[in-house]
Amino acid sequence: MPEQSGQRRGLAWLLAALSALGPFSIDAYLPSFAAIGHSLDASPLQVQQTLSVYLFAFAAMSLWHGALADRYGRRRVILAALLLFALASLGCLLATSIGQLWFWRAWQGVTAGAGIVVSRAIVRDLFDDADAQRLMARITMIFALAPAIAPLLGGWLQVNFGWRAVFAFLALSTVALWLACLKWLPESLPPEKRQPLHPTYLLGAYRKVLSTPGFLAACAALSLNFAGFFIYVLSAPVFVMQHLGLPETAFLWLFAPAMLGLLAGSALSGQLAGRRSAAYCLRLGYALMALAATVNLLYHHVFPPTLPWSILPIGLYTSGMALAMPSLTLAALDLFPRQRGLAASCQTFLQSSFNGLCAALIAPALWSSARHLSLGMAGLLLLGALASQRQWRGRAAA
Template identity: 55%
Template sequence: MPATHPWIAALLAALAAIGPFSIDTYLPAFPEMAADLGATRIEVQQTLTAYMVTFAAMALWHGALSDRFGRRNVILVATSLFGVASLLCAFATSIEWLWGGRALQGMSAGAGMVVGRAVIRDIFDGARAQKLMSRVIMIFGIAPAVAPMVGGALLLAFGWRSIFVFLAVFAGVLVWMSWRFLPETLPPEQRQSLHPVGLARAYRAVFSSVPFLLLIAAVALNFNGFFVYVLSAPVFVMEHLGLGPGSFAWLFVPAVAGMMGGSWLSGNIAGQWTGRRTVITGFVVMFAAVGIGVVHAAVFAPSVPWSVLPVGIYTFGMALAMPTLTIYALDLFPARRGFASSCQSFAQVGLNALTAGLFAPLLWGSPLTLGAGASVFVALGLLCFVVWAAMAKNSR
């Protein structure tokens, strides 16, 4: 398959979808897992933290490894390891065993997302890169809606262990597809050394770049405004909305529809709107969403569809802004796009891990506190973007 083939976006999106599938598919099974393994709800919740901590740590290396050994090789090895880790989770007999399996999943799950972004920038520049990035995000956006529904169906039919068997099969299919269809987009002459001194200098250059840190913080904080709902989904759907374990679609379908719509619009206006206009419009939509959500939660009892519609509006704005912010960040380090993508994922998933372990349990007590938390995240994201824009203007 040539690097510009229309199906390359679908393959890259499927590889990136390993991340949300690893999180969302097993959310409906939390109560059954706790009962089966003799664990508390918080202990089961910490399987998310174990996953995201190792995801963030290894995200620093996926890009560097792909800069050295090539994009395709890293994806093949990491996806194979994810399949093995999924089987370990399927056969867990204690919560500690499950923590270990989830940690191994986290170490390997990020390669598709991290390396995939670098592949896009290897292929295209400018508006064409934004179009492909938006297409990947649009297809990728299906995963959070499909995953909990698949997980709920497997849970009801075969029990919670079947969810991890499904993830292992999913990984196996992606390994075959990547081996068969994924091209290598990084020529050998452009590869970078893994020498410790060179890596140390690269890490220092990236993490001392204030513009880069502001951009990746804006992406991470915006995503966190939605991710807090993902992490709180069992409480939000089953307790606040009073729905059953097969009803997670009420939350995730609007969220994913918004994400796909925002990604579609971002791709279609690429080259017509300036990047800053696109990002600012995304922030306006996100602020409108959290405002509606907070007012509804303060005045009315939780209900469907009204309690979940603001989430869909929010993800529309988030997906509209995200491709442009990501390209701005990667373009700061054109010789090390894989490395820069790793650092972005490290920062984003590190914040997600903190949210999973600390913020989500503090915020999931009511729809009002969830909405207030999302408001704070998007406000901080806007602040980061405004400071970056001011610095970029002054450096001209």
């Protein structure tokens, strides 16, 4: 039993690192936006679009990571994607124009999604019910460290070595992760359970998954809940440096409370797994998010943005988000037990597409003031709660 527990912890660390690759490649270079614009003679909006092209490419390819993993196995897809991501990071490092950076950021997006898609499928391959929720919670706890560390490390690299050092670090760390997966990542899908890649089969499978109301409602709830926090990530250069008046090395003020909230919510989810129902965890998660959004909204309609009051509600919000996330994620995947990889792909595609929309339209429309961002958080949460309510009502009726 201790050996089994140790193996599970090791797997959680590895899957969390794979899941964190995408968010890390977003957050690490945020402190370098101004330097990138100056170096490549690009406007702030053009630099912002390096996020948009990444997220849209991430979303488009995430539809295929799961299908490929269902056909060729989890391990092979992960190893190939990591190598290609490292090459794309080198391309970003060597970019001499904003157009080249867009191109290589898009290729980073194409390959980064494999980690989060396939890791979800691996969890469901190996574990059931409460065990799966516990492992998902543990992965989220470890994963939460990456977005807190990324901007801090990125700011340090930017100040000491320049923006290209951020992409050099991404390339080197990805190679290290590839070596770790080569040695320790198990293959969780035996050959006899693999699914074909025939176009007719895939079209039917995608149509089935993407037309299932319960699946769409769960994915909408996940996407909207996350977007209530993600608009702050996308607006971080403006929110931290302009609204709060902090330097480019102070992004930890935003990310540390948010990630501590993720850790707390994930830990609570793990403790409640098997003791309380998924519906209970979901209700408690939404109660915490609603309290955070309300406090955030009221504060910024009365007072100007300042530390720590502009940051604390974000940490409370992410704790509720992390508590609700495993229940919604597993509820969506459980609808398709024979096609978990493909279902995980569709789930990631829908969430990433909405993230891209946030980067291209929603965050730029809101980041002019902290008040507008608080309105955005509250509105997105309300829509997420409505989607979640629909999903669980449909589940109860079934």
